[in-house]
Amino acid sequence: MPITRDVRTHIRRSPYQAMAATLTMFLTFLVGGVFFLATMASVMVLNYFEGKPQVTVFLTPKAGQLEADNLKAKLEATGKVSGTHYVSKEDALAIYRQQNQNDPLLLEMVTADILPASLEVSATDPQYLSELATVIGGSEGVDEVVYQRDVVDSLLAWTNAIRLVGGTLALLLVVDSLLIIGTVIAMKIAMKRDEIEILTLVGATPWTIRAPFILEGGFYGFIGAAIASVILSGVIAWLRPYLFTFLGSIPTLSGLFTSLTSPAFLISLAVFLAGNMLLGFCLGALGSSIALRRFLK
């Protein structure tokens, strides 16, 4: 294939330009990938917390079903509660065991006695939460109240910050990559001006002339993205046990981090690698196309 042969020749004859273009793409996809994964994880965490009951009332160690029933009755009397769910000490222990099933050390010393019972409360409208808080605060047997809204707001702020910083940085790197690829390809076009003129005169189609340059840019993007994606995947695999400890309670993420050979993890990995490489190819080809449009009339 003459086109692929031309691409190989282009790259072989200017290895430093090829390395510069590939490294830029690598950096773009490494940084972009980190922020993409962080954003995805934070969105999943956010969705998890948004789907949880709005208030969790932890009871004192001596309080139990009776106190919970009294509190439930008081709350339901306000008419502003859409649902409640009592979590006994035994239920709490079961949840704890489920979350830490892979870490026997954490299970050894824990019994139902040291875990608090709790009442999960959902309001008919979030604006009633402060009113419900007054009712809860004055009730017997209440130890601590956790409002999911606070958690969600905090997570939302973090997610937005990650999106903003990551998005801005990724955008700058994408522009930088386009400029570098465009500059490299423009230099190649200048070096091959005679050849392009001859090809044009002997009847080469516009695509025959442009294709090697577009494929060359695409190749730099593909390789840069592939290296970055493989490194990121390796880092994720290495961090998997720690990530599982922190994020294992979130169903959508725990499925991913259960095992390196789990179908969910392998499919996600394949999609991540293929998506990044395709995006890298397209980004490189776009940089080349911009140079061709500018320098090859």
Place this chain on the structure above:
Amino acid sequence: MITFTNVSKYYPGKIPGLIDVTVEIPAGEFVFLIGPSGSGKTTFLRLLIRDLLPSKGTITVDSGDISKFNGGNIHLLRRKVGIVFQDFKLLLDRTVFENIAMVLEILGKPERDIEQGVMNVLELVGLADKRNLFPLQLSAGEMQRTSIARAIVGGPKILLADEPTGNLDPETAWGIMDILKEVNDLGTTVIIASHNADIVNKMKKRTLTIHQGTIVRDEAKGHYHLDKHAKPVAKGGKHDANH
């Protein structure tokens, strides 16, 4: 058939390249374009491959108006018209074989046809034994023969040559002319822009004399003579050749 009908070409600044040229060149003819430097010979050739667009008038090749070609389909015209340059325009990093094969690769020919086609034209121009040499390892005459081989390997209907013997000694120049005549004998229309009065004189082919952008003489095959002043053609007229 090539026709120029009232063709004028003005470069930026209203500098005339060709002025109101009307001429017909039937298929299979061998034509010399002669005239001093800057007279419009190269403009004539560049218009024919649509490297330039006429400011006025119409140019047709095989009854097709070449102004209809654009950036997207200009290659269809260029595949009908082979071109040979005074400075050869060979790719120095490719061998003789690769320089010629490039044309067939562009046409999408299979590898076996490329090998066969290139060897056929290399035999024709007498360079079969130098197929693996690079241009800088060739003499000027050999480079020009390579350039001719590249121009004809795709089987164009028309072959244009812009001063093909300009950089060559007389003996080599005659060798090149023999090849071009052979190409013409195979049915290809050959148009040569030349300064070489001796060759034009002895070849006895149809000769168009261009002066300051205008065709001032159109002498039929066998009628041109270096020292003879032929009757200028009427404006817009056709030559009175008997081929």
